[in-house]
Amino acid sequence: MADSFDAVVIGGGPGGYNAAIRLGQLGLKAACIDKRGRFGGTCLNIGCIPSKALLFASERFEEAKKEFSKIGIKAEVALDLPGMMKHKDKVVGELTKGVEFLFKKNKVEPVVGEARIVASGRIEVRGPDGAVRTLETKNIIIATGSEVMPLPGVAVDEECIVSSTGALALKQVPKRLLVVGGGYIGLELGSVWRRLGSEVTVVEFLDRITPGLDGEVGKAFQRILAKQGMTFKLSTKVVGVEKAGDVLKVAIEPAAGGAQETLETDVMLVSIGRRPYTEGLGLKEIGVTLDPRGRVVTDSHYKTNVPGVWAIGDCREGAMLAHKAEDEAVACAERIAGRAGHVNYDAIPAVVYTAPEVASVGKTEEELKAAGIAYKIGKFPFTANARAKTIAATEGFAKIIADAATDKVLGVHIIGPEAGNLIAEATLAIEFGAASEDIARTCHAHPTLTEAVRQAAMGVEGWTMQM
Numbered sequence: 001m002a003d004s005f006d007a008v009v010i011g012g013g014p015g016g017y018n019a020a021i022r023l024g025q026l027g028l029k030a031a032c033i034d035k036r037g038r039f040g041g042t043c044l045n046i047g048c049i050p051s052k053a054l055l056f057a058s059e060r061f062e063e064a065k066k067e068f069s070k071i072g073i074k075a076e077v078a079l080d081l082p083g084m085m086k087h088k089d090k091v092v093g094e095l096t097k098g099v100e101f102l103f104k105k106n107k108v109e110p111v112v113g114e115a116r117i118v119a120s121g122r123i124e125v126r127g128p129d130g131a132v133r134t135l136e137t138k139n140i141i142i143a144t145g146s147e148v149m150p151l152p153g154v155a156v157d158e159e160c161i162v163s164s165t166g167a168l169a170l171k172q173v174p175k176r177l178l179v180v181g182g183g184y185i186g187l188e189l190g191s192v193w194r195r196l197g198s199e200v201t202v203v204e205f206l207d208r209i210t211p212g213l214d215g216e217v218g219k220a221f222q223r224i225l226a227k228q229g230m231t232f233k234l235s236t237k238v239v240g241v242e243k244a245g246d247v248l249k250v251a252i253e254p255a256a257g258g259a260q261e262t263l264e265t266d267v268m269l270v271s272i273g274r275r276p277y278t279e280g281l282g283l284k285e286i287g288v289t290l291d292p293r294g295r296v297v298t299d300s301h302y303k304t305n306v307p308g309v310w311a312i313g314d315c316r317e318g319a320m321l322a323h324k325a326e327d328e329a330v331a332c333a334e335r336i337a338g339r340a341g342h343v344n345y346d347a348i349p350a351v352v353y354t355a356p357e358v359a360s361v362g363k364t365e366e367e368l369k370a371a372g373i374a375y376k377i378g379k380f381p382f383t384a385n386a387r388a389k390t391i392a393a394t395e396g397f398a399k400i401i402a403d404a405a406t407d408k409v410l411g412v413h414i415i416g417p418e419a420g421n422l423i424a425e426a427t428l429a430i431e432f433g434a435a436s437e438d439i440a441r442t443c444h445a446h447p448t449l450t451e452a453v454r455q456a457a458m459g460v461e462g463w464t465m466q467m
């Protein structure tokens with residue numbers, strides 16, 4: 001006899017585990033399947049969490065080495081890389097256990113094994129011991145996430161040619177690290193290893209790093225990273241790599257074609273994006289439509305073309321971010337429970353956790369120009385913010401873009417200390433349809449970094465007071 005459920009979620013990442021928890025909260029009988037053996041998906045196991053643990057620790061290391069003396073602290077600092085990795089592993093262990101606790105609390109059944117949909121409403125799960133269990137369910141949510149996009153002709157060995165997974169677990173600090181792709185992963189993990197002592201070169205195909213960012217912010221970001229010691233080779237592609245003993249010889253050439261050059265490196269990180277992961281799931285067999293990029297096609301309520309089959313997170317269209325997956329999870333679970341779940345894609349923040357952090361929500365200037373929307377801008381530099389001065393972190397600025405006619409906030413872009421936390425206020429403003437004047441006339445505590453956002457909002461109407 002097959003076990004039967006109201007909904008079974010395939011994938012235990014931020015999409016999957018949040019969907020299962022919300023289903024449980026809404027009183028539905030739910031199970032969540034993951035083959036990894038530990039819940040939390042890419043994010044908790046090999047993504048957001050371990051990378052942020054290493055970003056935090058490496059930032060403290062560099063700060064202690066280079067910045068403490070500027071604020072009156074003398075310190076002898078030495079790197080304990082195994083200790084840093086232990087910190088990372090401990091955080092990952094605690095948070096993944098936390099998901100199991102939340103499943104228990106919300107009566108979600110965790111199932112460990114590889115799932116395959118054999119028919120609409122029927123899933124087979126092959127457990128670690130090879131035993132196959134069949135689950136019957138009214139609804140299936142596909143939340144199988146994404147995997148590393150391979151670079152043609154380059155085989156990742158996770159030792160000297162690594163993906164983000166290998167770059168989170170290097171046994172020693174490479175003398176030279178070549179990063180292919182100047183996006184989120186390349187710049188975050190490149191920063192980690194630069195701080196710990198590597199010479200980092202970023203090879204980026206386009207003529208700018210982090211292409212989705214507001215152009216002005218992107219330029220400032222590159223300038224700051226270059227000042228920190230990262231080298232950039234823009235409009236350049238990797239065309240081949242050869243191992244010569246312990247050294248990698250990497251052939252690069254201009255993106256538009258031209259003369260080849262060879263760079264030597266000790267470790268190469270391939271971070272050119274991620275692609276949806278639905279291998280072996282049986283989607284073709286049951287007729288679920290995928291788009292040309294392999295993403296599961298759904299309507300705006302996360303329904304696929306097969307009745308009772310839904311999809312959320314990295315495996316469908318949109319930004320590959322944990323909180324986007326989480327929001328879709330909640331909306332999808334609520335739809336399954338007969339409620340009105342909805343996601344506002346204009347109010348999904350994005351954060352690069354470098355130092356300074358870069359955070360944005362809503363539209364960039366480039367997007368507004370392309371759409372022909374007239375806008376006004378307010379900007380405020382952290383050099384003029386009192387709190388930024390006290391914490392000796394004055395690089396960057398806050399930028400608010402508002403509709404020229406209505407003053408509605410359309411986009412907020414921040415590069416600076418704690419930008420990832422500061423963006424929450426802007427996200428709420430966009431979600432509530434606020435005007436820039438609403439932010440400008442809201443009292444902000446002094447001295448805080450949030451005052452920079454307020455002063456930028458004042459700047460939209462030209463009355464920034466502290467600059």
Ligand SMILES: Cc1cc2nc3c(=O)[nH]c(=O)nc-3n(C[C@H](O)[C@H](O)[C@H](O)COP(=O)(O)OP(=O)(O)OC[C@H]3O[C@@H](n4cnc5c(N)ncnc54)[C@H](O)[C@@H]3O)c2cc1C
Pocket residue numbers: 010011012013014015016017033034035036040041042043044046047048049051052113114115116143144145146164165185277279280281312313314315319320321322323324325353
């Ligand atoms: C290095 C790195 C850093 C990142 N940092 C951030 C960050 O700071 N902030 C942020 O928002 N995002 C970050 N991301 C992106 C984030 O991890 C993803 O957007 C997020 O994990 C997507 O969630 P998901 O639930 O869609 O899929 P995933 O988290 O990928 O989870 C899918 C799960 O499904 C399981 N699965 C797949 N197929 C099957 C099957 N057939 N049977 C059973 N189980 C299956 C997989 O084992 C996996 O555990 C980062 C990613 C990486 C790689």
Ligand SMILES: NC(=O)c1ccc[n+]([C@@H]2O[C@H](COP(=O)([O-])OP(=O)(O)OC[C@H]3O[C@@H](n4cnc5c(N)ncnc54)[C@H](O)[C@@H]3O)[C@@H](O)[C@H]2O)c1
Pocket residue numbers: 151180181182183184185186188203204205206209210211236237238270271272273274319320321350351352353
């Ligand atoms: N802080 C965060 O939220 C965070 C952190 C890490 C990862 N992520 C997620 O994971 C996803 C994957 O990260 P990523 O950094 O691999 O992808 P990305 O899309 O952020 O960046 C990839 C970069 O590689 C470049 N590129 C593509 N092909 C190339 C080639 N052949 N040679 C050189 N450059 C090339 C692209 O132009 C782009 O700048 C991100 O899109 C993001 O959604 C998020």
